[in-house]
Amino acid sequence: MLYSEKVMDHFQNPRNVGKMDDADGVGEVGNAKCGDIMRMYIKVDHDTQTITDVKFNTFGCGSAIATSSMATEMIKGKPISEALSLSNQAVVEALDGLPAHKIHCSVLAEQAVKAAVKDYYDKNNISYGKELQVCDHDCAHCAGE
Amino acid sequence: MLYSEKVMDHFQNPRNVGKMDDADGVGEVGNAKCGDIMRMYIKVDHDTQTITDVKFNTFGCGSAIATSSMATEMIKGKPISEALSLSNQAVVEALDGLPAHKIHCSVLAEQAVKAAVKDYYDKNNISYGKELQVCDHDCAHCAGE
Amino acid sequence: MRVYADNAATTAVSETSLAAMLPCFREYYGNPSSLHTVGQEAAERLSLARQTFARYLHCNPAEITFTSGGSEADNQALLSAAALGERKGKKHIISTQFEHHAILHTLNKLRKNGFEVTLLDIPKSGVITAQQVKDAIRPDTCLVTIMFANNEIGTIQPIPEIGKICREAGVPFHTDAVQAAGHLPIDVQAMDIGMLSLSAHKFHGPKGVGVLYVRKGSVPLVNVIEGGAQERGKRAGTENIPGIVGAAAAFKEACEHMAENAEKVSRLRDKLIAELTKIPHSILNGEQERRLPGNVNLCFEGIEGESLLLLLDQQGVEASSGSACTSGSLDPSHVLLALGLPHEVAHGSLRLSLCEYNTEEEIDHIIAVLPGIISYLREMSPVWDELENGQREHVI
Amino acid sequence: MRVYADNAATTAVSETSLAAMLPCFREYYGNPSSLHTVGQEAAERLSLARQTFARYLHCNPAEITFTSGGSEADNQALLSAAALGERKGKKHIISTQFEHHAILHTLNKLRKNGFEVTLLDIPKSGVITAQQVKDAIRPDTCLVTIMFANNEIGTIQPIPEIGKICREAGVPFHTDAVQAAGHLPIDVQAMDIGMLSLSAHKFHGPKGVGVLYVRKGSVPLVNVIEGGAQERGKRAGTENIPGIVGAAAAFKEACEHMAENAEKVSRLRDKLIAELTKIPHSILNGEQERRLPGNVNLCFEGIEGESLLLLLDQQGVEASSGSACTSGSLDPSHVLLALGLPHEVAHGSLRLSLCEYNTEEEIDHIIAVLPGIISYLREMSPVWDELENGQREHVI
Ligand SMILES: Cc1ncc(COP(=O)(O)O)c(C=O)c1O
Numbered sequence A, B: 001m002l003y004s005e006k007v008m009d010h011f012q013n014p015r016n017v018g019k020m021d022d023a024d025g026v027g028e029v030g031n032a033k034c035g036d037i038m039r040m041y042i043k044v045d046h047d048t049q050t051i052t053d054v055k056f057n058t059f060g061c062g063s064a065i066a067t068s069s070m071a072t073e074m075i076k077g078k079p080i081s082e083a084l085s086l087s088n089q090a091v092v093e094a095l096d097g098l099p100a101h102k103i104h105c106s107v108l109a110e111q112a113v114k115a116a117v118k119d120y121y122d123k124n125n126i127s128y129g130k131e132l133q134v135c136d137h138d139c140a141h142c143a144g145e
Numbered sequence C, D: 001m002r003v004y005a006d007n008a009a010t011t012a013v014s015e016t017s018l019a020a021m022l023p024c025f026r027e028y029y030g031n032p033s034s035l036h037t038v039g040q041e042a043a044e045r046l047s048l049a050r051q052t053f054a055r056y057l058h059c060n061p062a063e064i065t066f067t068s069g070g071s072e073a074d075n076q077a078l079l080s081a082a083a084l085g086e087r088k089g090k091k092h093i094i095s096t097q098f099e100h101h102a103i104l105h106t107l108n109k110l111r112k113n114g115f116e117v118t119l120l121d122i123p124k125s126g127v128i129t130a131q132q133v134k135d136a137i138r139p140d141t142c143l144v145t146i147m148f149a150n151n152e153i154g155t156i157q158p159i160p161e162i163g164k165i166c167r168e169a170g171v172p173f174h175t176d177a178v179q180a181a182g183h184l185p186i187d188v189q190a191m192d193i194g195m196l197s198l199s200a201h202k203f204h205g206p207k208g209v210g211v212l213y214v215r216k217g218s219v220p221l222v223n224v225i226e227g228g229a230q231e232r233g234k235r236a237g238t239e240n241i242p243g244i245v246g247a248a249a250a251f252k253e254a255c256e257h258m259a260e261n262a263e264k265v266s267r268l269r270d271k272l273i274a275e276l277t278k279i280p281h282s283i284l285n286g287e288q289e290r291r292l293p294g295n296v297n298l299c300f301e302g303i304e305g306e307s308l309l310l311l312l313d314q315q316g317v318e319a320s321s322g323s324a325c326t327s328g329s330l331d332p333s334h335v336l337l338a339l340g341l342p343h344e345v346a347h348g349s350l351r352l353s354l355c356e357y358n359t360e361e362e363i364d365h366i367i368a369v370l371p372g373i374i375s376y377l378r379e380m381s382p383v384w385d386e387l388e389n390g391q392r393e394h395v396i
């Protein structure tokens, strides 16, 4: 198979899929031209700076959906600081690997998390460093893992 | 099959194969470098200028042996004049065809007949024209049908 | 239920074709260059296979060269015509935007060697016009290469008209008939085709066998593979006798049942098209009329092709997408882009390619499962969300 | 009795190999580039086949490229090394006089593109020395290509020694192992082989499948066939899955039974050599020791090879000659000429190539019929007449 069982499981039974109307932060990365768009919604407990809930919407291939699903699982209930340190490699490993030309999907998932946090920070006037400058919807950049 | 049934018959059961100790004319054409040598022996009735017997020896491929055999059959009992008009095409036709790269064998057979007659003419001081100038054992010439 | 609807990618070998191959593996296994009986038996079979292709293509057996597939045949056709062109000082080639990569990549190679290539635009119909070819021909044109039918959208090109124009202009004409052979009538003489490529595994023959037809006395072949004197010295390598024999058997079978197969398959195709285009914001790519009997190619707005394929496979439907997902490319199909579809729509394509083995029940199964999958994926899609919200405009 | 003794030309497909192929025609018939189940099943089989070749060649699966045969693999290896050489300004290639035409003709093509080619002389033994290679290497040498074992006379070249020299000199080393693979142990790492070609039909696999091994990070492959992204983009065309699977099964079988097969076959070979060289004025071409287990190659003075083969076939013995009789050439074997045999002797060659399917009885049959045929042909031969008369000198 092209994909591991884990990938197929997360693709076929994606966790946390859906929209969130009262999200504290929403991040969208990728673009339709590239063939992958991920939108991630987070709900944050302001006191503990913890991500209490997360949802995603994804337009994309099997691995784009699976990485979105896996990433939401990996940050749900976690402090924002921990979510921000989620690396695409960690997502790939958690999925038991991805085909080489699909690694960019995991990069997108990492960036979607960061974009959602950035949005939350922006809305709440919390300052942050340039590590939160995420994907500028530039195809070559997105794909250039 | 590479060869027609006729060719295989003449190859497997060559007619008139052998040497002739009291030949009136002997012709040898081709050379071992090219991979084909034909030697033809004729017995001539001096009065009627008829070929009363003919034998051949051939070093060569299946079609070289078959064309030798067929050529001897075609000239045996015939007036020399008729034997001299034997063309390689006639031999090819009589054999129901030859593969393209084996046509040169039929040329060799035609030349072997001419060489034997020439030898008879030479031995008997009979003059002849340049149509009896046969293969000079030059490879390129032999093969250049 | 499992439904194989990817016959444009490859087909199952037919029983007839397999039966023809079987004795060649362990009984008539000789090398046709060998003089002995088992070699000559192989040579005989090779010669009969060549005659079969010649008969159904309406050419001479000596005009048939066996290759390892459609790609090799395409490569050899183009490189040969280019070599002849170069000798005559003509270095311009005409082709189309939506050829197979076996053509497009070979053209790129030729570009690097100083050839100029005109790629004709593809109208929305998916069918180019002979006039486009005529307008593009120049005094230095050494080759026109236009596919007989497109592999993604199945549209059939006006080959006889193009052939006539090329004949009149004295320009060699090659057609990549890999998708057409065995499915559409081909007569290289009546259609003025000078060179033609086909591949056996597209009509229930084995993989790894192709045919290159070249009209005698037109373009001298240059070798893609150098070595032994097989195929009149133009294609080296011990001949794949079982494959070639199986290819010929499959071609004969396909040509003899062409009309009935086409009738059956196009009926299934039309039913699929009628039902699936009822899904909102879906479109049939390329016109329905001049189309391979088995080809359905649709785009669905708001979703991406690969996830659609995976979910279809889960429901037992084996199909493909226009996009080269699995080949490591992130770009959507060059064919759909050539048709003028925007990138995001081109990503949402689905190709269902049928053959005479497909049944009405299978078609009904596809019709039953597809709409639900589309809805599910749209539900999950931020693009669909934007389309529905009016943040993004519907294109189809 | 029929005796197939032309296994160097091609072999019968083994039962194991055929059994491995069969399910790939109508069951696992998918295109490995397709995402769906039947496609991925094919992809899985392709990957397993690659692993099999890697295991028995002692390399990495990613270093294996499947081609349509030995000729294509040879062509691609040489063109790739030459392209790398050209980029580095190195345009000198070392090979031998007695390579297969897939090598020699490709070298001719490269010569036309400005490459200089040194063809090493062949000693009487039929085995070149590593020192010959060492002496020929120059600063601008971009490739050494030496066959593993010769296809006509079966002599085995000192590959590990040559490999070592090339490694030390930093020159890419390719070996055409088409005759060796499956018959002799090959370890590309231990033997310092950088590139290697093989062909499945020489070890009871199917025709039309070859393998090119290239050490990772050494020579980047250039495409012989352009098109789709198969084989990491280095060899376009839908993969011949049944063939590749059958090739892998045959290779595994051959490698696992190599020692016992070699023992059996070389015993038969040695018996043939011992008995047949008793025929007056006959000679074994190439030394007996460093020789493929199945190869016997003899010359008989005064006779020509083709007629010998035809008569042998009539007696049930299927063999071949060194000469390229059937290929339309009138020249005797370039291999025998390279050994220093005169033309007329080279014309009288006979190659008997055995495999593990041959039996003692078959060998006895050959020994029984051959001398009579030789005598018969000599009887008819004017050359033999001259040899016997003393008008011509015996050479052997
Ligand atoms: C030494 C050698 N190299 C290359 C080849 C070519 O292999 P294929 O005929 O499979 O292309 C052969 C056999 O024909 C061979 O014996």
Ligand SMILES: Cc1ncc(COP(=O)(O)O)c(C=O)c1O
Pocket (backbone or CB within 6 Å): C008, C068, C069, C070, C071, C072, C074, C100, C102, C147, C149, C150, C151, C176, C178, C179, C199, C200, C201, C208, C210, D236, D237, D238, D239
């Ligand atoms: C139009 C077209 N041309 C060429 C090819 C290449 O054929 P093959 O894969 O047999 O090399 C294909 C199919 O893959 C095709 O559809």
